[in-house]
Amino acid sequence: xxxxxxxxxxxxxxxxxxxxxxxxxxxxxxxxxxxxxxxxxxxxxxxxxxxxxxxxxxxxxxxxxxxxxxxxxxxxxxxxxxxxxxxxxxxxxxxxxxxxxxxxxxxxxxxxxxxxxxxxxxxxxxxxxxxxxxxxxxxxxxxxxxxxxxxxxxxxxxxxxxxxxxxxxxxxxxxxxxxxxxxxxxxxxxxxxxxxxxxxxxxxxxxxxxxxxxxxxxxxxxxxxxxxxxxxxxxxxxxxxxxxxxxxxxxxxxxxxxxxxxxxxxxxxxxxxxxxxxxxxxxxxxxxxxxxxxxxxxxxxxxxxxxxxxxxxxxxxxxxxxxxxxxxxxxxxxxxxxxxxxxxxxxxxxxxxxxxxxxxxxxxxxxxxxxxxxxxxxxxxxxxxxxxxxxxxxxxxxxxxxxxxxxxxxxxxxxxxxxxxxxxxxxxxxxxxxxxxxxxxxxxxxxxxxxxxxxxxxxxxxxxxxxxxxxxxxxxxxxxxxxxxxxxxxxxxxxxxxxxxxxxxxxxxxxxxxxxxxxxxxxxxxxxxxxxxxxxxxxxxxxxxxxxxxxxxxxxxxxxxxxxxxxxxxxxxxxxxxxxxxxxxxxxxxxxxxxxxxxxxxxxxxxxxxxxxxxxxxxxxxxxxxxxxxxxxxxxxxxxxxxxxxxxxxxxxxxxxxxxxxxxxxxxxxxxxxxxxxxxxxxxxxxxxxxxxxxxxxxxxxxxxxxxxxxxxxxxxxxxxxxxxxxxxxxxxxxxxxxxxxxxxxxxxxxxxxxxxxxxxxxxxxxxxxxxxxxxxxxxxxxxxxxxxxxxxxxxxxxxxx
Amino acid sequence: xxxxxxxxxxxxxxxxxxxxxxxxxxxxxxxxxxxxxxxxxxxxxxxxxxxxxxxxxxxxxxxxxxxxxxxxxxxxxxxxxxxxxxxxxxxxxxxxxxxxxxxxxxxxxxxxxxxxxxxxxxxxxxxxxxxxxxxxxxxxxxxxxxxxxxxxxxxxx
Numbered sequence: 013x014x015x016x017x018x019x020x021x022x023x024x025x026x027x028x029x030x031x032x033x034x035x036x037x038x039x040x041x042x043x044x045x046x047x048x049x050x051x052x053x054x055x056x057x058x059x060x061x062x063x064x065x066x067x068x069x070x071x072x073x074x075x076x077x078x079x080x081x082x083x084x085x086x087x088x089x090x091x092x093x094x095x096x097x098x099x100x101x102x103x104x105x106x107x108x109x110x111x112x113x114x115x116x117x118x119x120x121x122x123x124x125x126x127x128x129x130x131x132x133x134x135x136x137x138x139x140x141x142x143x144x145x146x147x148x149x150x151x152x153x154x155x156x157x158x159x160x161x162x163x164x165x166x167x168x169x170x171x172x173x174x175x176x177x178x179x180x181x182x183x184x185x186x187x188x189x190x191x192x193x194x195x196x197x198x199x200x201x202x203x204x205x206x207x208x209x210x211x212x213x214x215x216x217x218x219x220x221x222x223x224x225x226x227x228x229x230x231x232x233x234x235x236x237x238x239x240x241x242x243x244x245x246x247x248x249x250x251x252x253x254x255x256x257x258x259x260x261x262x263x264x265x266x267x268x269x270x271x272x273x274x275x276x277x278x279x280x281x282x283x284x285x286x287x288x289x290x291x292x293x294x295x296x297x298x299x300x301x302x303x304x305x306x307x308x309x310x311x312x313x314x315x316x317x318x319x320x321x322x323x324x325x326x327x328x329x330x331x332x333x334x335x336x337x338x339x340x341x342x343x344x345x346x347x348x349x350x351x352x353x354x355x356x357x358x359x360x361x362x363x364x365x366x367x368x369x370x371x372x373x374x375x376x377x378x379x380x381x382x383x384x385x386x387x388x389x390x391x392x393x394x395x396x397x398x399x400x401x402x403x404x405x406x407x408x409x410x411x412x413x414x415x416x417x418x419x420x421x422x423x424x425x426x427x428x429x430x431x432x433x434x435x436x437x438x439x440x441x442x443x444x445x446x447x448x449x450x451x452x453x454x455x456x457x458x459x460x461x462x463x464x465x466x467x468x469x470x471x472x473x474x475x476x477x478x479x480x481x482x483x484x485x486x487x488x489x490x491x492x493x494x495x496x497x498x499x500x501x502x503x504x505x506x507x508x509x510x511x512x513x514x515x516x517x518x519x520x521x522x523x524x525x526x527x528x529x530x531x532x533x534x535x536x537x538x539x540x541x542x543x544x545x546x547x548x549x550x551x552x553x554x555x556x557x558x559x560x561x562x563x564x565x566x567x568x569x570x571x572x573x574x575x576x577x578x579x580x581x582x583x584x585x586x587x588x589x590x591x592x593x594x595x596x597x598x599x600x601x602x603x604x605x606x607x608x609x610x611x612x613x614x615x616x617x618x619x620x621x622x623x624x625x626x627x628x629x630x631x632x633x634x635x636x637x638x639x640x641x642x643x644x645x646x647x648x649x650x651x652x653x654x655x656x657x658x659x660x661x662x663x664x665x666x667x668x669x670x671x672x673x674x675x676x677x678x679x680x681x682x683x684x685x686x687x688x689x690x691x692x693x694x695x696x697x698x699x700x701x702x703x704x705x706x707x708x709x710x711x712x713x714x715x716x717x718x719x720x721x722x723x724x725x726x727x728x729x730x731x732x733x734x735x736x737x738x739x740x741x742x743x744x745x746x747x748x749x750x751x752x753x754x755x756x757x758x759x760x761x762x763x764x765x766x767x768x769x770x771x772x773x774x775x776x777x778x779x780x781x782x783x784x785x786x787x788x789x790x791x792x793x794x795x796x797x798x799x800x801x802x803x804x805x806x807x808x809x810x811x812x813x814x
Numbered sequence: 815x816x817x818x819x820x821x822x823x824x825x826x827x828x829x830x831x832x833x834x835x836x837x838x839x840x841x842x843x844x845x846x847x848x849x850x851x852x853x854x855x856x857x858x859x860x861x862x863x864x865x866x867x868x869x870x871x872x873x874x875x876x877x878x879x880x881x882x883x884x885x886x887x888x889x890x891x892x893x894x895x896x897x898x899x900x901x902x903x904x905x906x907x908x909x910x911x912x913x914x915x916x917x918x919x920x921x922x923x924x925x926x927x928x929x930x931x932x933x934x935x936x937x938x939x940x941x942x943x944x945x946x947x948x949x950x951x952x953x954x955x956x957x958x959x960x961x962x963x964x965x966x967x968x969x970x971x
Contacts, residue, residue, distance in 0.1 A: 036908065036913075039920045040909055040914055042852020042891070045851065227854075227952050227953075279916075310857040310858055310859070520916065698915060698955075702952075705955035706952070728859070728950060733950050733952065735948075735950065736951075739943075742957055
């Protein structure tokens with residue numbers, strides 16, 4: 013079955029329509045039960061004691077008073093869980109810390125009690141004695157020769173490194189330096205490309221800490237049945253990976269772990285890894301032999317959920333006088349925090365941007381990801397791409413200005429086209445990049461406003477207007493990171509021709525239930541209301557690798573279409589046999605089997621289904637389909653076509669800069685996205701608008717302030733999310749490049765809208781004032797200083813990776 | 815020993831009499847004592863609006879109230895809006911305009927929006943945005959929420 017086959021779209025087609033979100037009525041009525049709202053009979057409430065020191069050796073922990081508190085059932089420390097295994101991407105992280113804490117969020121002890129209040133009171137009774145260690149607060153300090161090690165190899169009694177036998181509980185053997193990971197990529201001849209350049213620019217950029225701020229904080233309930241099987245209610249984005257990993261930690265077969273996902277109050281990448289609180293909750297439930305629920309407070313969510321990683325970035329870019337890009341050379345230094353989660357691997361995406369956003373003959377990219385005593389970094393919508401794009405898109409404007417070329421023409425000259433194979437081996441089978449650029453520019457009147465703003469820079473009055481453009485490239489057809497990037501679907505039709513769509517893909521608010529229903533109904537000629545989606549239980553749903561990489565519409569969509577087409581074939585064959593006609597001449601429309609050519613009804617689908625189900629040769633219409641995209645893993649040199657499709661966008665940002673106060677107001681965003689094809693226009697607009705405002709927050713207001721390892725603003729009062737009156741006017745349009753592999757031609761778009769807002773805003777501030785912003789966020793203070801030449805430019809340390 | 819207090823209040827049109835711990839938070843009373851979980855905990859310090867309820871007709875962040883403050887008051891939660899036909903239209907408008915994504919902020923948004931609808935039935939987009947300033951949403955970018963409320967306001971005229 014070729015899922016890429018496109019059926020003829022008729023007037024009654026569901027594709028491209030504004031389809032209401034299936035779960036919206038329940039949510040708007042306050043009836044949806046999130047993890048926070050769930051009660052399991054007999055459950056206990058759990059809290060975690062976190063480190064009071066940024067970096068310290070733990071000399072002793074006394075839990076006796078906590079254990080004696082009435083209502084406390086279990087108190088655990090690392091000493092109570094000798095079988096704990098390290099978690100995380102580099103397996104450098106024990107859920108409960110026994111000997112040493114490396115950041116303020118570190119988990120030292122956990123309590124399960126009759127209520128949250130009792131658990132909280134018990135935490136206050138736990139006494140911990142620390143011996144402080146030197147704090148490494150910045151990656152620059154971490155890489156200095158002789159810097160104290162954050163993960164030194166464990167020593168034996170004689171002070172020599174221990175040689176640990178394999179599979180010992182502490183499997184992480186430590187590091188000889190503070191470098192967690194390195195990434196190096198190159199294509200082309202940099203020296204030659206530089207020699208051919210007429211203009212070269214080099215700058216450093218500083219990208220800051222931000223965090224997800226899911227409105228529904230993190231939480232789980234862990235429960236064991238009488239046979240020792242684990243049931244987790246969890247708002248994870250990767251249930252199947254959790255299933256496998258939890259089994260590993262418990263040393264049981266994965267079949268004995270079941271993950272149920274209640275509706276999820278936002279994810280944005282924050283729920284992609286295994287976190288200590290989840291494993292600790294399992295330990296507590298195992299010890300208490302009772303279900304245990306743990307839900308973060310908002311402060312805890314700020315302190316102990318992952319962040320978007322801070323990056324110091326230096327970029328050299330060159331071009332010829334005629335506007336041809338020649339090379340990019342990049343070094344990035346990532347603040348990993350104390351442990352390695354997905355933040356460390358964001359260079360996968362960054363290098364894609366450096367190597368392939370625009371045609372660039374030579375690219376050289378080096379990243380060093382270093383441990384510090386800061387909060388550890390995870391994955392966050394856009395996954396490194398916001399940081400890379402911030403630098404590249406400012407350099408595009410700077411190069412254009414240096415050669416006296418219009419910034420839009422410069423981009424168009426270097427923009428990718430369909431058919432291009434990049435240095436990294438990415439193949440752009442569909443590409444609406446140039447159309448995105450021209451559409452966004454035309455709709456915003458970019459050229460005229462850009463020229464007018466420059467002419468008005470010296471006009472009277474403190475408020476200057478600016479307009480800036482930036483573009484982005486992101487995976488739009490999954491990303492082959494794990495052994496499989498696939499998704500399975502089970503489709504069941506009942507005897508009233510209603511559908512149960514059982515998919516591996518999770519709904520985290522993005523609208524996947526609705527778009528998958530739409531794709532299936534399009535195939536089977538049924539209304540959306542005919543579908544019930546089951547997508548929240550690993551005991552029922554087939555495999556899916558999780559909600560990430562803007563992959564769900566593409567991967568789960570193709571999987572759903574595959575299952576629907578198998579069901580359709582089965583139905584039409586049965587109808588043809590029963591009604592003595594050629595199945596090739598039949599189709600499904602409006603709940604009927606019809607003659608394809610005329611639309612004349614042959615039999616009502618519900619009636620046919622009953623005939624099939626209740627005849628003496630009963631046959632159920634139940635199909636399965638597994639879709640694995642035709643992408644490949646990158647090789648060791650990071651080359652390979654890692655996604656089945658690539659998404660493009662151009663966004664134009666307009667600002668007003670008050671030069672007296674430094675306040676930047678984002679007045680309008682004109683965004684054009686190559687989405688392959690619009691499936692659900694309403695949902696798509698919602699994704700783009702939400703992403704734009706998230707990008708606005710990244711650019712202007714959001715800043716997780718971490719000083720010497722201490723998070724200074726773990727609340728919504730001091731961590732500023734954008735509010736309703738601050739949003740810009742938004743003009744969102746779509747380019748339909750009809751991707752050959754995509755479901756009905758569509759590509760993924762979840763992360764795309766957040767990616768280039770900050771870059772476009774920086775270009776807009778420059779257009780307004782003639783001042784470049786090299787560090788985020790553009791707070792009034794930062795802008796005020798920059799306008800007066802008092803903002804220090806980010807400084808690359810006197811150090812190069814070996 | 816806990817200090818308790820007897821309170822009497824109207825909750826979604828029904829009289830309630832409860833004996834409660836004087837330190838109890840109003841949000842906890844709603845969620846944990848009477849089991850009305852439509853009102854959400856978002857931040858616990860009055861910054862996000864997820865726990866918005868109506869107290870004597872005015873919207874309040876229930877996380878900032880003590881439960882004893884309910885005494886003698888008329889309390890309406892998102893569940894209580896079920897009896898209000900104007901609120902039906904508002905909820906439908908949220909659904910129709912795509913104003914719901916993860917949905918966690920939605921009950922608080924609907925509560926605040928219903929108050930805007932009642933107090934400013936002819937509200938324009940700017941008034942609505944200002945009215946929703948205390949309600950944070952991380953998914954939608956607010957535009958569709960404002961559109962939904964604006965459309966409901968037009969319908970209410």
